[in-house]
Amino acid sequence: MATTRRVALLFPGQGSQYPRMAAGLYGQVEVFTDTMDQAFESLGHLGVKLRDEWRSERPGALFDDVVRAQPLLYAVEYALGRTVLDWGVRPAAMLGHSVGEMVAATLSGVLSFSSGLRLMLDRVEQYAATPPGGMLAVAASAADVTAHLTGTLAIAAVNAEQQTVVAGERAELAALTRTLRDRGFTCVAVRANQAFHSPVVAGAARRSVDAWSAVSLRPPHTRLYSARLGAVLGSAAAVDPAFWAMQPAAPVLFWPTLDLLLRDESVLLVEVGPGQGLITLARRHPALQSGHCDAVGLLPARAAGPDAELAALRAAADRLAADGHIRPGAAAPSIEARSGV
Template identity: 35%
Template structure:
């Protein structure tokens, strides 16, 4: 595929963990050499860190790549129950999501779709930082794997999505709970110990406020991650951090990261346990002249938030694009990614013999 130059400013959006699934990007892995070679390289670097080949979890037997099947083969799912549980463990999920998002970004760049800016949600900020040159790829992979290991050593907790703005939520929090993320004007995420979350959930339900419990065993972006953040800052002393070459938005500040922040180990410690300022970051993105949002990863969570953001220009312009479909449309990744590339100004040229 060859992509013509595009006058608009494409902003890559990298989601965090949550919408990943076994088989995501399988069609791209089977048909696109750039994607496949990048995944293979990441798997080789990660294997000594994880003690296993991440591809056996990402693409187990039965993971579909043909369109129309939509889900994993049921028999294979039953045979591989251990692998399916494993994909949701932090120590596996985070390196796996990083790998797929980075490989997809490299594929898009090879087609001529290059980012003018980037926004990553939680773990996604590491993909943005790596593409920007803050971390080398191999260092980023090792760092993401070791960061995930640190997270798993923290006490168990949970997260609760709350249908309220951050100020209203903050007024209802006690010392055991943290405002983990602000995703929109009327949508926030709270994290902390499960008993404290249950008390808050009961109070909010009685008040008629909608809530949704997140399927996680950790209290990400909360005070419970602070000890891991301290250890992460120490760990980062062994890595070389560079100044960003491509601008990206900071989870911590909600605006463009500075070179000083990007190279400061303490910044990445705060990024682990402070509030994700997603709503503010999306607002900054829409202030870019000619911004076009492109979600680079599975699902459309960030794209949906971008599309609904009040700072987005009226009239449905500029557009918001997705790439790898969610789990319900597994097997449609090749068609979906190519269609997005075409929409972004691509001139599609499928060579004979390519799927």
């Protein structure tokens, strides 16, 4: 039965990656496969390494590092997004967390995928040279966490009213973890080797302005809720190279931005990336609790193997068809084409 809800795409960020994320779709889902191949080929030597790491059950120590996680998340999420658009979904809005915001920008026409891949090569180079750092998720409000911050430590993300991420240099982050645990806070390390969304990476962000200036930027054709701004992205910011270059050093205002999106309209949130971290947070929002809005993930909530990934994708397609966002059966050919079913 068709509903009046529109579709909003959510793109997760650093920390959502897991070994073989979405690899179960490779060779099975045509658009996804072709897009991943395009990414690996465009990335040259890095692309060869990325392909091996992505398909490995036990990727190397760099898997959570900027040099692997960021280009892989960017490519995998873009390829998943292309798949959904290929089914005929016409999203009313997009919202990306961290590197997911760059995927949203690409799918909404701000930059091309080939430009995005070139920028990923630059990002790998600039950010790999930043001081060893990390990120810590804390089950507490930003206000409660802020009182304990020292030195390079900064609020990197506001994920929910009771979930805040801190980033900073490694030793300081370790000391903060001890302090917070002693005081009864629950904390868990985010899978990251750099202090993204903190002043620690501001120098790398500034150095990437040149690469962004060399790229053609256009206003988005689909409404883009920017977690950097906590607002809808306007044309001026969309075409400003410095806005995008500095985005990885600025806090991710995910919850306030999501709140704005959910207040603006009735939507079916679709998580376009590994896991279901963002829609799990979204389920705490009154708009989802009341049934006004709802959510579905394209992939399982946690790493579960290729069959579970294909099953989750089919279930998401069925849900989109049931709600009238795509024609019944529209997704089947692209999912079944390579498997010969």
